[in-house]
Amino acid sequence: MYTRITMQKNQRIIFYILLLIVGASWIVLSKNTAEATADGVSAPQAGFTAPDFTLKTPTGETFTLSELRGQAVLVNLWATWCPPCRAEMPAIEKVYQEYKDQGFIVLALNMTYQDDPFKVVPFIQEYNLTFPILLEETGDVASLYQLRSLPSSYFINRAGIIQEVVIGGPMSEALLRTRIEQILQ
Amino acid sequence: MILLVIATWIGLSLAEKRAERHGISKENLNNLIFYGLMAFVIGGRISFILQNLSAFAKSPLGAISINPDIFDPFGAVTVAVIVALIYGQRRGLLLWPTLDALTPFFAALSIGIGLSHLAAGTSFGKEADIAWGINLWNATRHPTQIYETLASLLIFCLLWFKKHDPRPGILFLSYAALKATSQLFIHAFRGDSRLMLDGIRQEQVVAWAALALIFILFEYQLKE
Numbered sequence: 001m002y003t004r005i006t007m008q009k010n011q012r013i014i015f016y017i018l019l020l021i022v023g024a025s026w027i028v029l030s031k032n033t034a035e036a037t038a039d040g041v042s043a044p045q046a047g048f049t050a051p052d053f054t055l056k057t058p059t060g061e062t063f064t065l066s067e068l069r070g071q072a073v074l075v076n077l078w079a080t081w082c083p084p085c086r087a088e089m090p091a092i093e094k095v096y097q098e099y100k101d102q103g104f105i106v107l108a109l110n111m112t113y114q115d116d117p118f119k120v121v122p123f124i125q126e127y128n129l130t131f132p133i134l135l136e137e138t139g140d141v142a143s144l145y146q147l148r149s150l151p152s153s154y155f156i157n158r159a160g161i162i163q164e165v166v167i168g169g170p171m172s173e174a175l176l177r178t179r180i181e182q183i184l185q
Numbered sequence: 186m187i188l189l190v191i192a193t194w195i196g197l198s199l200a201e202k203r204a205e206r207h208g209i210s211k212e213n214l215n216n217l218i219f220y221g222l223m224a225f226v227i228g229g230r231i232s233f234i235l236q237n238l239s240a241f242a243k244s245p246l247g248a249i250s251i252n253p254d255i256f257d258p259f260g261a262v263t264v265a266v267i268v269a270l271i272y273g274q275r276r277g278l279l280l281w282p283t284l285d286a287l288t289p290f291f292a293a294l295s296i297g298i299g300l301s302h303l304a305a306g307t308s309f310g311k312e313a314d315i316a317w318g319i320n321l322w323n324a325t326r327h328p329t330q331i332y333e334t335l336a337s338l339l340i341f342c343l344l345w346f347k348k349h350d351p352r353p354g355i356l357f358l359s360y361a362a363l364k365a366t367s368q369l370f371i372h373a374f375r376g377d378s379r380l381m382l383d384g385i386r387q388e389q390v391v392a393w394a395a396l397a398l399i400f401i402l403f404e405y406q407l408k409e
Contacts, residue, residue, distance in 0.1 A: 009404075016400040023369050023393045030373030031384040032311065043322035045306065047377055166254050174247025175255055177240035178233075 044145040046165055050075065050156045051144040055109065055134035058121050063107060063132055066160065072099075072183040073156040074176075076108045077136075077147055079115040080123045085151040088170035089127045095176045096131045102184055103158070106131035111150065113139040157183040186253075188304060192297020193222070196290035199345075206349060207356075209278060209286040217272055217283070218290065224268035225261045232260020281354035281406065288360045292341040295364065299334030308333065311376035327374040336367035354406040362399045368392040 042049045050073075054064040065073065076092060078085035089108075096106045110120050112135045124133055136142060145152065153171060155164040163183050166175070197218055204214040233255050234241050234248050241248055247255070273283055302308040310319075310327030318325040340363045350356060369392040372378060378386040 009407075012404070012407075016397075016403075019366075020393070020397055020400075023366070023396060026369065026373065027385060027389045027393060030389070031386065032373075032378070032380075041312075041322065041324060045309075045322050048322060164254075166252075169252075172247035172250035172252055172255070173244040174237070174241045175250070175252050177243065178237040181237075181240065 044154065044162065044165070046162050048162055049160050050154060050162050051141075053141045053144065055107075055136060055141065057132055057134055058124075061132070063134055065107065065156075068105060068107075069160050070158050071103045071105050072158055072180065074104070074106045074180070074183075075145075075154040075156060076106060077111060077142065077145065077150060077152045078108060079111045079150055080119040081115065082150040084169035086123075086127075088151060089129065091171060091173040091176055093127065093129055093131070094173060095180055098177075099180050099184065100131075104180055104184060108133045109136045109141060110134065111139075111142055111147070112137045113142070155179045155183050157185075186301070188301045189294075189297050192294050192300070193290075196293030196297075199293055200287060200290040203289060204286045207282040207286040207353075209283055213276055213278060214286055216276075217269055217278070218287075220272050221265045221269040225265040228264025228268075229256040229258060229261030232257040232264065236260075279353065281357065284357035285353060285355075288344060288357045289341075291357075292337065292344055292360055295337035296334060296341060299330055299337050302333060303328075303330035307377075309376050310374050313374075326376060329371055329374050329376075332371045332374065333367075336371060337364075340364060340367065352406065353409075354402070358399055358403050358406065362396060362403070365392045365396040365399060369396065 042051045044051060050065060052064065052066045054062060056062050065075070074092070076088075078089075080086070092106055092108070096104065108129070108131060110133055112120065117135070117137075120133065120135065123129075145154070149167050151169045151171075153166040153169070154162050155166075157163045164179050166179070197215070200214060200218070201211045204211050230248070236257060272278075273280070306321055308330055309321055310329035310332075312324045313327045314325065315327065317328065319328045319331075320326075340360065343363065344356060344360055347356075347359075369389050372386050372388045372392065375386070375388070378388060381387050381390070
């Protein structure tokens with residue numbers, strides 16, 4: 001009986017060692033460089049480069065996301081008819097004022113293709129918004145960002161990588177601050 | 186989120202069915218999971234707030250806002266484990282039989298986590314030119330969420346239909362060893378790995394170290 005148990009134990013230990021050797025070899029064999037991360041690939045998901053777009057404000061000023069590299073960017077997709085979008089705008093304006101001098105910018109993309117374009121400017125005035133409001137008139141950027149729900153917010157770091165995605169809202173000031181401080185680093 | 190809730194409910198029901206086999210009453214198991222989940226939710230939020238105190242000091246009401254993003258998963262797990270340990274100690278629950286009783290819950294939850302990753306597109310695979318690849322995030326990728334779900338399902342079936350082992354801890358350690366092995370294998374196909382030392386995936390190293398620790402615990406339990 002003693003011999004049998006000892007043998008079993010020895011067999012188990014050999015099995016453990018073999019499995020650990022196989023595991024370690026697998027780690028080394030499967031080590032990877034480029035494909036193991038999302039580097040350089042553009043997609044609307046944390047870890048990927050933010051999909052690029054060029055859009056205009058109601059006054060005709062043009063903004064291209066990729067030209068803002070070096071700044072921390074919040075891309076916020078919204079519409080005037082969306083209650084949580086309306087609810088989070090004052091908080092976004094407040095944190096924009098607080099952090100803009102540190103290299104933070106908000107690009108608020110109005111989903112004009114599914115909104116009333118005549119309501120956008122009164123909305124900006126009603127909420128005293130000072131950050132750029134861009135008009136998404138075709139639905140192409142919404143499609144690029146695989147828009148599922150409004151509001152949707154993408155926190156993009158200075159290298160142009162999406163660091164955090166917040167689907168739905170309204171976002172609280174505190175949550176905005178924590179995310180902004182992360183992308184400013 | 187819905188998938189996780191369903192998995193939690195199924196896992197709890199299955200764990201209840203077999204709890205008494207491990208000498209744990211259904212009531213104790215239910216309470217343990219209930220308090221653990223409460224601690225997970227509350228602990229996750231408190232941990233997040235503590236780590237971002239300056240942001241919350243400026244707008245304290247944010248601490249009770251409905252944003253699910255105000256959550257730290259590591260803090261949540263830590264607090265849940267501490268609360269479960271305190272509850273277990275107060276009720277005189279033994280560690281290993283309790284972990285054995287919880288194993289169906291963990292195994293069912295793992296399946297739910299895999300499915301939730303699939304639904305959300307997170308824990309995605311690396312780009313690959315393979316017939317069974319899925320188109321996700323602008324590329325054809327290894328369907329690592331499906332690998333993860335299938336592996337979890339297989340582990341669940343292996344353990345659920347396994348002959349009952351009366352030695353305490355063996356069921357839980359078997360689950361932990363199989364889970365660590367599957368993670369070690371599947372992470373090779375992930376596209377969101379954290380790299381170290383010239384392309385070595387950190388998650389695989391953690392799984393390997395966990396496996397080594399599990400083997401030591403196995404031997405300790407078998408000796409007991």
